[in-house]
Amino acid sequence: MQRADARFNRDRVVAAAREAFASAGLEVPMREVARRAGVGVATLYRHFPTRTELVATVLAERVEDCGVQVRRALDDPDPWRALSGVVREFAERQIHDRALNEALLGPGEVSAAFQRERREHAQALNVLVGRARAAGVLRDGVDADDVRAGLLAIASLRRLPAATSARVIGRVADLVLAGIRA
Amino acid sequence: MQRADARFNRDRVVAAAREAFASAGLEVPMREVARRAGVGVATLYRHFPTRTELVATVLAERVEDCGVQVRRALDDPDPWRALSGVVREFAERQIHDRALNEALLGPGEVSAAFQRERREHAQALNVLVGRARAAGVLRDGVDADDVRAGLLAIASLRRLPAATSARVIGRVADLVLAGIRA
DNA sequence: CCCACAGCGGAACGCCTGCTCCGTTTCCGG
DNA sequence: CCGGAAACGGAGCAGGCGTTCCGCTGTGGG
Structure with missing residues (x-):
């Protein structure tokens, strides 16, 4: 069962990645995306097991x-x-x-x-x-x-x-x- | 006084860098340039104190x-x-x-x-x-x-x-x- | 010929990256 | 309201980079 806060955090990660990639390019570090999203790196990796998947x-x-x-x-x-x-x-x-x-x-x-x-x-x-x-x-x-x-x-x-x-x-x-x- | 072997090594480094940059792009590691030139990294750095200088x-x-x-x-x-x-x-x-x-x-x-x-x-x-x-x-x-x-x-x-x-x-x-x- | 010293190689340092581990916090069904 | 599972955060690991350090090597002027 997917918890509500998890879904919310996933959306924040995607939004942060979208913005970061658009302004700074695809090579922005995962830490930076996590920081912009206001979550820890582990949270980011739970939703996107690898950098490539987030980018995709x-x-x-x-x-x-x-x-x-x-x-x-x-x-x-x-x-x-x-x-x-x-x-x-x-x-x-x-x-x-x-x-x-x-x-x-x-x-x-x-x-x-x-x-x-x-x-x-x-x-x-x-x-x-x-x-x-x-x-x-x-x-x-x-x-x-x-x-x-x-x-x-x-x-x-x-x-x-x-x-x-x-x-x-x-x-x-x-x-x-x-x-x-x- | 510049020793003959030093000058020779410098030329080898430039030649290796030229070839490496042409085929693999500017981001090829210094170690790799040194390896191709057949010298240690320190030799490379003695002639070009920084990566930027070699590239230039x-x-x-x-x-x-x-x-x-x-x-x-x-x-x-x-x-x-x-x-x-x-x-x-x-x-x-x-x-x-x-x-x-x-x-x-x-x-x-x-x-x-x-x-x-x-x-x-x-x-x-x-x-x-x-x-x-x-x-x-x-x-x-x-x-x-x-x-x-x-x-x-x-x-x-x-x-x-x-x-x-x-x-x-x-x-x-x-x-x-x-x-x-x- | 010989030895001072210019020159050498590669191990090591510090930093940055992608990714993982694990103790702690938060949600939510009963 | 409570407890267990889901989710969290950030320290930590492995690996790659540029650059530096230092003990050894071999060149070449006397």
């Missing part, structure tokens, strides 16, 4: 957010606005959340749900690119992998000093859009 | 390489070929050297010579962009900062798993070039 939990939310966004774009009747909106909003998201970028870059650390979500995301993106291409708004030879590469490039930029990253991300997003447009 | 020494070489490349491009009479060549060769360099990317991204760790070289590099790039713009081969509104942002994006990509990074870097380089071209 928080990342799953972020990745799902991206999925929701892409699926919403599927409803937009204007193919270019839909695709460029996805790119721009993705860039915006990177500026405000340091964790997301490492979710897409780090080698292993993937959960099952995470993988599935990523696949759905890729598929939706394929559809968007297909529509844009059919509408003739894409430069010849541009495919979904090019767009994915562009998104990856935007995500990677999150590493540089915070002061400059925001402006650079914006420029690169524009560059990518200019690069795929007819 | 190796990075200075890399950054100078970039400078040489950009200055050579200044001799190319075709403005677009010169500029696109710089972008492409920069991308190529990233694929083969993991250290260079972190040189441009990491927050602090800069030496004096390093700073100067970077400024010269920036200036040469400004000239190349100026010429390309004068020749009318650039899309309206594109400036040197856009190109720099593109190079930064390419550099950042070096972080993802080696298997995919090469292909993605190539795609992004093409995307950037397409994005700045008229």
Whole structure:
């Protein structure tokens, strides 16, 4: 039987981790997450037996957010606005959340749900690119992998000093859009 | 008086560090560099009192390489070929050297010579962009900062798993070039 | 040739990390 | 209201890092 305070503490841990990861990156120490949550490390480890699991939990939310966004774009009747909106909003998201970028870059650390979500995301993106291409708004030879590469490039930029990253991300997003447009 | 074997060992350390940083990234442990060089850690520390100094020494070489490349491009009479060549060769360099990317991204760790070289590099790039713009081969509104942002994006990509990074870097380089071209 | 001393290697120190152990506190069903 | 189980917190452990210390080695000027 799950006790009420346990559930409450779990939520506090997740909230603290979300905030810490977003502002300081995925490498923030477990002690620090526990401190921010106002619990001991043991409590943290009781809910998430390993660091990887905590990261995966928080990342799953972020990745799902991206999925929701892409699926919403599927409803937009204007193919270019839909695709460029996805790119721009993705860039915006990177500026405000340091964790997301490492979710897409780090080698292993993937959960099952995470993988599935990523696949759905890729598929939706394929559809968007297909529509844009059919509408003739894409430069010849541009495919979904090019767009994915562009998104990856935007995500990677999150590493540089915070002061400059925001402006650079914006420029690169524009560059990518200019690069795929007819 | 500097003994001959000391000088020899110093060279071995630099060579080992160069190779290690290129293949495994800047975060490779000092012990590992010493092991590769076939010396003890103390020998390493006698020549480079701190990790940062060793990194700076190796990075200075890399950054100078970039400078040489950009200055050579200044001799190319075709403005677009010169500029696109710089972008492409920069991308190529990233694929083969993991250290260079972190040189441009990491927050602090800069030496004096390093700073100067970077400024010269920036200036040469400004000239190349100026010429390309004068020749009318650039899309309206594109400036040197856009190109720099593109190079930064390419550099950042070096972080993802080696298997995919090469292909993605190539795609992004093409995307950037397409994005700045008229 | 020889021995002072520049130079060497690797054990050791201090710090930080992820993770575990265990005595104590808190919840909650009866 | 009470007792036992669930949950807690923080000290502690193992391992990895950068850096230092110190007794030994081998180079090279006299």
